[in-house]
Amino acid sequence: MGLLLPVLLGSVRSDRQGIKAARYVLKLLEARGHEPVLIDPLEKKLPLLDRMYKEYPKGKAPKLLEELATLYRRADGFVIVTGEYNQSVQPALKNLLDHFLEEYFWRPSTIVSYSAGRFAGVRAA
Secondary structure (H helix, E strand, O other), X not given: OOOEEEXXXXXXXXXXXXXXXXHHHHHHHHHOOOEEEEEOHHHHOXXXXXXXXXXXXXXXXXXXXXXXXXXXXXOOOEEEEEEOEOOEOOHHHHHHHHOOOHHHOOOOEEEEEEOOOOOOOOOOO
16 A cells, blocks of 8 residues: 655646646656645645644634645655745745644655756755
């Protein structure tokens, strides 16, 4: 049985290139027998961070946060797909990541970075 791996995408721009990288990663993981789950901020529509998931009383977090927390707790690891935005991580990815904390503990992760520039997203990684 393969690993459950949320693939967190950072881009929300209309002409985003990151979705191509994310789809490629999904395809590679599926070919190896894993269960990747794309977490696309364009689809999930998380609000700007006002309160972390852990700061809500039990059972009072918005439904989307509850769903993501459940998925993240079940995850074997994480794959983060990020472009470089002003020599840093993309704002939508930072927002997506910052809603959670303990859900990432003790799980391996990897970063797939991309950029049209010569550093290939290394400053965002």
